[in-house]
Amino acid sequence: MSAAMDTESTYSGYSHYSGHSKKAHRQGSRDRHKSPRSKDGSRSEKSVTIQTPPAEPLLGNDASRAEEGQDDNWGETTTAITGTSEHSISQEDIARISKDLEDSVGLDCKRYLGLTVAAVLGLLVFLTPIAFILLPQILWREDLEPCGTVCEGLFISVAFKLLILLIGTWALFFRQPKADLPRVFVFRALLLVLIFLFVFSYWLFYGVRILDSKDTNYQGIVQYAVSLVDALLFIHYLAIVLLELRQLQPTFTVKVVRSTDGESRYYSLGHLSIQRAALVVLENYYRDFTVYNPALLTASKSRAAKHMAGLKVYNVDGPGNNASGQSRAMIAAAARRRDSSHNELYYEEADHERRVKKRRARLVVAVEEAFTHIKRLQAEEQQKAPGEMMDPREAAQAIFPSMARALQKYLRTTRQQQYHSMESILQHLSFCITNNMTPKAFLERYLNPGPTLQYDRDRWFSKQWTLISEEAVTSGLQDGVVFVLKCLDFSLVVNVKKIPFIKLSEEFIDPKSHKFVLRLQSETSV
Amino acid sequence: TAAPRAWPPRRPWLRAGLGQLLARTDTEQRIEIHKLRQGDNLILGFSIGGGIDQDPTQNPFSEDKTDKGIYVTRVTQGGPAEVAGLQIGDKIMQVNGWDMTMVTHDQARKRLTKRNEEVVRLLVTRQSLQKAVQQSMMS
Numbered sequence: 001m002s003a004a005m006d007t008e009s010t011y012s013g014y015s016h017y018s019g020h021s022k023k024a025h026r027q028g029s030r031d032r033h034k035s036p037r038s039k040d041g042s043r044s045e046k047s048v049t050i051q052t053p054p055a056e057p058l059l060g061n062d063a064s065r066a067e068e069g070q071d072d073n074w075g076e077t078t079t080a081i082t083g084t085s086e087h088s089i090s091q092e093d094i095a096r097i098s099k100d101l102e103d104s105v106g107l108d109c110k111r112y113l114g115l116t117v118a119a120v121l122g123l124l125v126f127l128t129p130i131a132f133i134l135l136p137q138i139l140w141r142e143d144l145e146p147c148g149t150v151c152e153g154l155f156i157s158v159a160f161k162l163l164i165l166l167i168g169t170w171a172l173f174f175r176q177p178k179a180d181l182p183r184v185f186v187f188r189a190l191l192l193v194l195i196f197l198f199v200f201s202y203w204l205f206y207g208v209r210i211l212d213s214k215d216t217n218y219q220g221i222v223q224y225a226v227s228l229v230d231a232l233l234f235i236h237y238l239a240i241v242l243l244e245l246r247q248l249q250p251t252f253t254v255k256v257v258r259s260t261d262g263e264s265r266y267y268s269l270g271h272l273s274i275q276r277a278a279l280v281v282l283e284n285y286y287r288d289f290t291v292y293n294p295a296l297l298t299a300s301k302s303r304a305a306k307h308m309a310g311l312k313v314y315n316v317d318g319p320g321n322n323a324s325g326q327s328r329a330m331i332a333a334a335a336r337r338r339d340s341s342h343n344e345l346y347y348e349e350a351d352h353e354r355r356v357k358k359r360r361a362r363l364v365v366a367v368e369e370a371f372t373h374i375k376r377l378q379a380e381e382q383q384k385a386p387g388e389m390m391d392p393r394e395a396a397q398a399i400f401p402s403m404a405r406a407l408q409k410y411l412r413t414t415r416q417q418q419y420h421s422m423e424s425i426l427q428h429l430s431f432c433i434t435n436n437m438t439p440k441a442f443l444e445r446y447l448n449p450g451p452t453l454q455y456d457r458d459r460w461f462s463k464q465w466t467l468i469s470e471e472a473v474t475s476g477l478q479d480g481v482v483f484v485l486k487c488l489d490f491s492l493v494v495n496v497k498k499i500p501f502i503k504l505s506e507e508f509i510d511p512k513s514h515k516f517v518l519r520l521q522s523e524t525s526v
Numbered sequence: 527t528a529a530p531r532a533w534p535p536r537r538p539w540l541r542a543g544l545g546q547l548l549a550r551t552d553t554e555q556r557i558e559i560h561k562l563r564q565g566d567n568l569i570l571g572f573s574i575g576g577g578i579d580q581d582p583t584q585n586p587f588s589e590d591k592t593d594k595g596i597y598v599t600r601v602t603q604g605g606p607a608e609v610a611g612l613q614i615g616d617k618i619m620q621v622n623g624w625d626m627t628m629v630t631h632d633q634a635r636k637r638l639t640k641r642n643e644e645v646v647r648l649l650v651t652r653q654s655l656q657k658a659v660q661q662s663m664m665s
Contacts, residue, residue, distance in 0.1 A: 519583075520581060521576075521584040521585065522580065522631060523575045524574055524575075524631065524635050525572070525600070525602075526569070526570045526572065526573070526635060526638045526639050
C-alpha cells in the first residue's frame with residue numbers, strides 16, 4: 001500500500017492540475033481518498049507558476065444543460081469555482097496588459113507613417129506623366145506645333161500603360177499588412193527612394209529644359225512623358241523581382257524547435273531577411289505545431305523538483321560558505337544516489353498509455369452509438385412528419401448527453417479539457433451532423449491535439465511575439481544563424497542551415513543490359 | 527558406362543592434390559570410411575557442398591571465397607564418417623584417388639556413392655583448429 005501511496009502522490013501532482021484552481025469538491029469516490037494527498041503533490045510543485053487560472057470550468061458550466069439527465073459530474077463542476085481563483089489576476093496578466101497598451105500605440109504610428117509616405121509618392125508618380133502632357137497645353141497652347149496622329153497614338157499608349165501600371169501596383173502593393181515587423185523592409189524602402197529620385201530627376205529636367213524654355217516641339221514632350229511611363233513599368237518589374245521572386249527559390253532549411261516540449265519542424269526558405277523569415281516561421285507555426293498545453297509539462301517539472309529535493313548540505317569542516325563547492329557536492333550526491341525515478345517514469349507512462357487507450361475505446365463506442373440515433377430526413381419525408389423534425393443544433397443537443405461523460409473523461413485524461421468547452425463541443429457536433437460526418441470524423445478533433453489555429457483565441461498562449469537575434473533583423477539569412485522567437489510562455493528556437501550544393505551527374509543504362517544468372521549452393525547427403 | 531578418368535591418374539607420386547600445395551598451417555588427413563548398409567543403400571553419413579558449378583561465395587567453410595572445392599557441410603552423429611574422424615568443414619581433395627578439387631557437385635556425389643565400393647579413402651584438408659573456430663563463429 002505504501003508503494004501505491006508513493007506513486008499516487010506523484011499522480012496527484014499533475015492529474016489534479018485542476019486542483020490548483022482550488023476546487024472545493026472532488027468527484028466520485030475514487031478521488032475522495034486522494035484529496036488529503038493532494039497536499040503532498042502540491043508541495044513538490046510549489047516551484048511551478050500557474051500560467052493562467054482556468055477561466056471556464058471543464059465541460060459542465062451550464063447547469064440548465066446538466067438537467068438533461070446525466071451524471072453528477074456536471075452538477076459538481078459548476079459549484080466548485082471559488083471567488084479567488086476566478087477573479088484574481090496573476091502577475092503575468094498585469095505585465096501582459098501593460099505591455100499590450102504601450103506596444104499598440106507605437107507600432108501603429110510607425111505603420112501608418114510608412115503607408116502614407118508610400119501612398120503620397122505613388123499618387124505623385126502616377127500623376128506626373130499626365131502633368132507632363134497637360135502642362136504645355138495649359139501654359140503655352142498657341143505656340144505648340146500641331147501634332148496629329150503620332151501624338152494621338154502616343155496618348156493612347158500612355159493611357160494604357162498607365163492603366164497597366166495602376167493595376168500592377170494595386171496587385172502588388174495594395175494588400176492588407178498581415179504583420180507588424182520590428183524594422184522597416186529594406187527592399188521596399190530602397191524602391192521608394194529609387195522611385196523618388198527617378199521622378200525627381202525627370203521633373204528637374206522637365207522644369208529646366210521644357211518649362212523654362214517653353215519648348216514648342218509637342219511631340220518631343222509627349223515622347224518624354226511616354227519614356228517616363230516606360231521607365232516606371234520597368235521599375236515595377238524590378239519591384240516584382242526584388243520583393244516577390246527572389247525569395248521563392250529555396251536556399252535555406254530552417255529547423256524550428258519549441259522550447260517547452262521539443263516539438264520540431266523543418267521549413268524551406270529562400271533569400272529572406274531575418275524578420276521576414278521569422279514571419280514565415282510564425283505563420284507556419286500556427287498551422288503545423290500542436291497547440292501549447294501547459295498541463296502536459298507539470299509531470300517533468302515535478303520529477304525535476306524531486307531530483308534535488310531531500311538533499312541538504314551540512315558544513316562540518318568549520319566556517320566558510322563555499323557556495324560553489326556546496327552545489328557541486330549536491331550534484332555529486334544526487335548523481336550517486338540510487339535513484340529509481342526512471343522506473344517510476346516507465347511505469348507511469350505505461351499506465352497512462354493504458355488508461356488513455358481504455359478511455360478512448362469507451363469514447364469511440366459511445367459516440368458511435370450516439371450517432372446511430374440520428375437519421376437525416378429526406379425531402380419527401382420532411383412533409384410527412386413535421387412534428388418530430390429537429391434542426392442540427394437540436395439534434396446535437398439530443399444526442400450529446402449519451403456521449404458527454406465518456407468525452408469528458410477522455411479529455412481529462414489527455415489534459416485537453418481546457419481547450420474544449422461544452423458550447424464548442426455542441427457546435428462541432430451540430431456541424432458534423434449537418435455535413436454528414438461519421439463518428440470518427442467528429443472525434444478527430446478530440447483524439448489528437450490539433451494545431452493552434454483550431455482552438456479558441458484565448459487559449460492560444462501565444463499572441464505577442466518577440467524576435468531575439470544576435471544579428472540585425474534586416475540582414476539576410478546565412479548558414480548557421482540562430483534566432484529565437486519568444487512569447488510569454490515558451491519560445492521557438494530557429495536554426496538556419498544552407499541547402500547543400502548538389503552535384504548531379506547522369507548515367508545511361510541500356511535496358512538490354514539487365515541480365516541475371518542463377519547461383520546455387522546445394523548440399524547433398526551421401 | 528565408363529566414367530571419364532579423373533585427373534590426375536592414380537599414381538602415388540602424382541597424388542599431389544591441392545592440399546600439399548597449401549600453406550603448412552592446414553592439416554591434411556587420410557580418412558578411411560566404411561560404408562554402412564541401410565536397406566538398399568550404402569551410406570557414408572555426411573553431406574557435401576560445393577563444386578565448380580556452384581556459387582563459392584556462399585560456402586561458410588572455405589577460407590578463400592573463390593574456392594570451388596567440395597566441402598563437408600554436415601556429419602551425422604554416430605555415422606561411419608564421424609567414426610572415421612571426418613569433421614565438418616573439411617575439404618575433400620581426393621576420393622579413392624580421384625581428384626575432387628575440380629568437379630561438379632553431381633560428379634562428386636557420384637564418386638562418393640559408387641554402389642560397388644564398400645570403403646572410401648578420402649584425402650581431406652582441414653584448417654588449423656584456431657581458424658576453424660573463427661570461421662564457424664563468423665558464419
